Amino acid sequence: MRIRIKLVGFPEVERAVGGKEIDLQMWGRTFGDLLQHLKKTYGELTMNKLHGQILRNGKEWIQRENLTYSLEDGDQVTFLQMMGGG
Amino acid sequence: MIQIPKPIYERMVEHAKKESPLECCGILGGKDHTVEKAFELQNAEKSKIHYSVAPQDQLRVFEEMEKESIEMIAIYHSHPHTIPFPSETDVKLAFYREVVSIIISLKEEENPVVKAFRIGKEAIYLEEIEVIG
Numbered sequence: 001m002r003i004r005i006k007l008v009g010f011p012e013v014e015r016a017v018g019g020k021e022i023d024l025q026m027w028g029r030t031f032g033d034l035l036q037h038l039k040k041t042y043g044e045l046t047m048n049k050l051h052g053q054i055l056r057n058g059k060e061w062i063q064r065e066n067l068t069y070s071l072e073d074g075d076q077v078t079f080l081q082m083m084g085g086g
Numbered sequence: 087m088i089q090i091p092k093p094i095y096e097r098m099v100e101h102a103k104k105e106s107p108l109e110c111c112g113i114l115g116g117k118d119h120t121v122e123k124a125f126e127l128q129n130a131e132k133s134k135i136h137y138s139v140a141p142q143d144q145l146r147v148f149e150e151m152e153k154e155s156i157e158m159i160a161i162y163h164s165h166p167h168t169i170p171f172p173s174e175t176d177v178k179l180a181f182y183r184e185v186v187s188i189i190i191s192l193k194e195e196e197n198p199v200v201k202a203f204r205i206g207k208e209a210i211y212l213e214e215i216e217v218i219g
Contacts, residue, residue: 008148009182052181053141058149061141078145081182083111084131084138085163086175 001026001073003034009052009081016046032067034077052081087214088160088186088202089120095217099198101126102164102190109137114160114188115151120218122156129163136175137163160202162188169193170201172210180205186213 005022007014014020026037031054039047054062055078062069062077071077090098094114101110111129116122125147129137151158161182165173170191172180180187183205191199202213 008145011184055141055145058145059142078141080141080144082138082141082179083144083161083182084136084175084179085111085187086109086136086173086179 001029001071003071004074004076005038006076006078007050008078009083010050010079013042013046013049013079017042029070029072030067031062031069031071031077034071035067050079052079054079087119087216088114088188089216089218090114091121091219092217093219094121094124095200095215097124098162098188099190099200102166102192102198105129105164106166106192107134108132109134109164109166110190111137111139111161111163113147113151113158114162115147115154115156116159117156119159121159123151123154125150134166158182158185160186160188162190164190164192166192170199172203172205177205177210183207188215 003024003026007020026034056062057076101112109129112127113125114121127139127143130140131138170189172187187203187205189201202215204211204213
């Protein structure tokens with residue numbers, strides 16, 4: 001399955017993976033499979049820095065603990081650093 | 087230092103006044119240290135003391151900046167009732183440390199004060215704002 005990963009606001013991770021976007025081919029069909037794939041490819045330490053919010057195709061909010069969340073071929077998954085303050 | 091065209095600077099202050107007594111927030115996009123465009127955002131918390139941006143809105147602005155080949159160079163928000171200095175929450179949630187944080191204080195209603203900062207891991211640095219044009 002082809003998935004496009006988009007990173008917003010994670011300069012350290014961007015440097016480690018070589019850009020703000022990654023096109024990957026993975027086995028499996030869930031968000032959990034995607035996380036495993038990313039950890040195997042880029043290392044657990046790097047992926048643990050992606051602690052922001054997650055969107056599927058710019059619209060649906062994926063909860064990090066929802067590892068069984070289904071993905072489809074061609075999906076874009078965006079990891080987005082939170083923006084806020086007081 | 088950050089350079090902000092006068093019309094954008096004035097619109098940012100107007101945004102803060104319009105949203106008061108709630109906090110406003112937005113993104114300034116541009117190149118190097120010069121702002122080219124302001125993106126007003128909705129404060130998802132609709133609060134007088136906090137702000138946050140819905141990820142969908144945030145992503146939309148980032149995609150728009152990408153299309154226009156500009157980058158986020160500052161995040162602005164207002165302090166409707168307090169001084170123009172980063173609050174404890176601002177420091178705690180300063181995840182975009184590479185960009186400037188602008189605070190518009192409306193503490194003195196008739197005299198808004200705008201200040202810019204860089205919030206580092208160990209210190210807060212004042213950044214000069216140059217209003218241009």
